[in-house]
Amino acid sequence: MTRPITGLLYGAAAGAAGTTALNTVGYLDMAWRARPASGTPRVTVEKLSQAMHLTIPGDGAEKENRVAGLAPLTGIAAGIGLGALLGLVRAKGWRPTRLIAYATAGFGARLGTDALMTVLKVTDPRTWSAKDRIADIVPHLAYGVVTAAVLERLDP
Secondary structure, X not given: OOOHHHHHHHHHHHHHHHHHHXXXXXXXXXXXXXXXXXXXXXXXXXXXXXXXXXXXXXXXXXXXXXXXXXXXXXXXXXXXXXXXXXXXXXXOOOOOOHHHHHHHHHHHHHHHHHHHHHHOXXXXXXXXXXXXXXXXXXXXXXXXXXXXHHHHXXXX
């Protein structure tokens, strides 16, 4: 059985690979459909900083640039963090089938981001169109498949 610290590290690496897959699929969708970037990550950073009573330094463009940098970093941190958690659970003996591992990672990534944005009232998934749902689900599925596959490869 893998040691917990090793599981965390394997999982973080797998989460980084999954995050790259998620971002790649999202950017390909933007290029293919000429879809603009979502503003929800920026709004999430602003609302999260308010909820935590943290001030993002700067005024005007300086503050906007910081928020623009923090927004994708929160997604990267979430992807790596979920991967680390999955690696830890795997190190503790959880060995699901591939399909369950893919679904757990993909659904976990979707839940981790969409739930926070819903709680902060940045978005309401109940109002999304079918295209919006697909545009959200497909990159998270890519995350799930890649994260689970890399984790299984690192820790067979």
